[in-house]
């Protein structure tokens with residue numbers, strides 16, 4: 001008899017536990033934001049969110065207002081769409097709103113790397129030292145050298161005024177990925193390859209192979225992050241992961257010449273903190289994705305927007321030409337390739353603004369924090385909400401800030417000089433006479449702000465600088481509307497040496 005009672009109790013409690021996990025008992029408590037669990041237990045709104053996050057969030061905002069909680073794949077996310085709350089959220093103590101919890105889950109799932117307590121501070125300390133300030137000067141130089149190796153090496157061979165067709169997206173992504181990869185992870189030692197020319201050739205070949213495998217992973221990434229891959233793709237993702245752990249293994253990386261201090265310092269610090277070698281191999285892969293997954297696509301959009309807006313193209317090209325002239329250099333057939341320095345890149349306010357405008361239009365990060373304690377949140381209209389412990393807080397600045405017509409006039413238009421005053425200083429933005437702090441958030445905010453943002457900007461600007469100063473550029477399908485997603489068929493005509 002007693003056994004039956006125990007079995008029955010176990011059954012009932014498992015059933016209740018299951019229903020709890022599915023979200024059946026979750027109710028909105030006083031002061032909590034509106035709750036929308038969708039119609040499918042546990043999954044909630046996952047499918048709609050995955051299909052088009054922007055449209056889903058706009059629909060929810062229309063239905064519930066600026067703050068709402070939704071069930072997505074077993075997690076309750078409270079989205080805050082009021083940009084005037086962002087300052088308080090970003091400053092909230094880590095004991096209440098924590099960045100690392102959700103980031104850790106993603107990193108384990110996607111890269112197989114299990115972050116230790118020290119990881120976040122190691123990444124940020126090394127990035128402050130090597131991706132900013134003097135460190136950035138050296139890295140910009142190394143990136144310039146990679147661009148020379150990948151883009152400019154054929155110019156001196158008399159390959160002039162011959163129009164070539166390239167797929168714009170592929171070209172931008174390929175060149176920037178490879179330039180960044182060689183600058184960060186090092187180059188083939190000349191002594192191993194035989195001579196410098198052979199070593200350069202190997203760098204070109206090897207970086208191209210890495211890029212092609214990376215793109216395969218890149219395509220699987222969004223569904224991998226949501227754990228929604230069918231078995232065949234799952235096996236392919238697993239294969240690719242292992243491939244990268246191998247080609248980027250610390251053993252192989254340390255055999256290279258010219259490894260960036262950013263990579264070598266982080267590996268050394270992790271090793272000193274007791275992280276085993278196989279985990280450091282995985283960390284290398286994670287860094288590659290963080291560093292190279294966004295710069296190529298963003299540079300594609302920047303170049304495409306410039307090509308679609310002739311007045312912007314002319315203004316930015318004039319600026320680039322002026323900076324080049326002032327440095328005493330000239331792009332000319334038969335002359336040695338030009339060198340663009342970090343100092344030259346700091347004298348391009350129009351290019352800066354065009355890049356910022358591109359990021360405003362295309363960057364759509366979702367910033368999340370785990371709610372570790374019940375936390376109160378006051379909106380700009382004075383309503384006070386309680387965020388529930390165990391939930392996630394999420395910001396999606398693309399809708400609430402980047403496309404907000406109260407912050408940005410005609411937000412859907414590309415205005416290359418939106419962020420710059422006529423005298424070259426940065427523009428301020430106001431709403432009802434009050435200065436707005438968060439006007440563009442492509443790099444995230446607060447504790448999780450992208451530590452590579454200055455290097456990323458330098459890489460993309462360097463690439464566009466070289467493209468505009470060296471080539472005449474034309475889109476093949478001039479009349480075509482700007483696409484919503486990177487198309488495979490946007491073509492570029494490029495010609496060595498400008499006429």
Ligand code: HEM
Nearest residue numbers: 290291294295298365367442443444448450451452455456
């Ligand atoms: C257009 C280019 C880039 C964009 C739009 C971008 C954007 C971002 C964003 C939004 C985050 C924060 C994610 C979050 O809060 O969850 C982030 C994190 C990060 N980014 Fe970037 N990034 C870019 C390029 C780079 C580059 C070039 C590097 C390094 C060389 C880099 C290194 C990192 C790292 C290591 C993190 C994780 C930081 C942490 O754990 O706190 N990023 N990036």
